[in-house]
Amino acid sequence: MDKTRPSAGRSWPATEAEHEVWVSKSATWGVQATVAVPREINYTSSIPPFIAERELRLSSASAAMAEEASNELIRFDESLNGEIAPFAPLLLRSEAAASSRIENLTASARAVLTAELANRSGGNAARKNAEIIVANTRAMQAALDLSDDLTSHSVLGMHRELMTGDAHHQGGSWREEAVWIGTSSLSPVGALFVAPNFRRVPRLVDDLMIFARRGDLPRLAQTAVAHAQFETIHPFTDGNGRTGRALMQAMMRAKQLTHNVTVPVSAGLLANTNGYHQALMQYREGDIDTIVTLTAESSFLAITNAKELVIDIRGIQASWREQIKARADSGVWALLDLLARQPVVTADSAAQTLGLNPTNIYRLLNQLEQNGVLKKKPEYRSSVFWRSDEILAALDRFAERSGRRG
Template identity: 45%
Template structure:
């Protein structure tokens, strides 16, 4: 998701394709970064849209529909949160990809919040809040397609505030963990182990190659830094293999697990 946001310097069709390519390259490389070329629908059967609750626009209309959506995203006379909610509903209605529309739509939602200045660094889990009550969420999308935009704006707005609170809690938990490491790490000041400790707050699972690359040090020094933090109880090895070893900062992962659990439960 972070990489998808990084490619979204502009909110337009090219950025959306780049997001999809980043998110889906490993899952469906032949279709990643390309608009769909087939019909899609919700409900009915896999073979026919007969009885479907919604049929998306014919695939030949997708590029123009996305261009029209990009014009809306560029407007500056709509409040950012409402604009992001309406963009999300319209994007899901266009359904521009055969697979990955949902995750690309979530990336687009976060990109809008970032471009609008509502989120500068963290990815606020708004989309997770939307999906805590899927029936209500899908009803909001359905009535949007019938011409009533208010419910989906309310849904997104209601998802934002608990998401912000959960994100702040995560930041506090990780900051407290990092502060605690400061009393346990026995490396000299300026040693690579301290830079590795900082890295672990955002990348809690590492191997020697990643540490060397991110810190700009040799693999020998990276291994020494890892060994130091293992001895000081900050890192633990994942598994017992002797090759391709990976280490994790369990305390940061625990904080992230609590964050994920909170994101799935929205207070109503």
């Protein structure tokens, strides 16, 4: 009998455990010893349940909250139906940045948007963080692009985009070693949580994705539980949290909770990261209500925060229209539309996006600089970068609000 199958009679099975042996190398002849010998240490790893066919038996309170949050997500998405162009990329980047911030990876909006264009690696810690957040944005976009294909293959694709350029971790491959959370990086002994043996990972992820594709479950609750299960499987050596939150976005798109934009739910989770980690631990003990309730609460917070960002961007665009005097057919209006969604540009990137001659784009950029819409500065010791400090400040205010409890 497969002991990883859930036993009957429990609404949701708790994670079980199995004994493992960790083989470490330690010096045995004093503190200056250079000779090391293997040492075997006993520990336990997790055995997550299979969930593909399980029902979600929620408390009435958490079920009602999840349903209300689902309706709010749909309404917010629909409210932007006619204004997708500026808000879809800004909200996508905001979600990627918030998801990264949960892992203590922070950078300003200016740093992230500059890193998108620079296409370079290295530099100080802030620049490296910005490059990691750019990779997370790619993973989020890959998740949305793959939302019609909720399979193990799509999860690997998300992770591959996330880990591009990482010299220490293989992107797009299941782990082949033990991973754990807490206490020590030297061994899993005494860890807060030890993920399942790597040999279990492929089958567990296949089972999870069957659960994710089901159409007979309450959608936001299904998304929350799938995320908790993914984090319990921990299928990669690094990037599990960011990939798992990208999977949440893919599921929300697949379940039609969102259609036009990415609602930055990770920005809601940031308001209570301790509660988020605790909810994952409670899930492993057989409690699904906590993670479902927290995901619903985070959705409400994310929508409130995103609405404020939308108001900020609309106000900035309105002030631009008052500042700029140009013919209705002037290319400056197309450039302003671009800046609302891409507030850091180079002359080449703007010309290419708008299909304009580079000579003409310099004229338009200089016009906006003279009107106070743009500032310019050489970055990365190469190109001149043009930026809208107003849009960047609005994005930074969004990030600051994300870190506060509602």
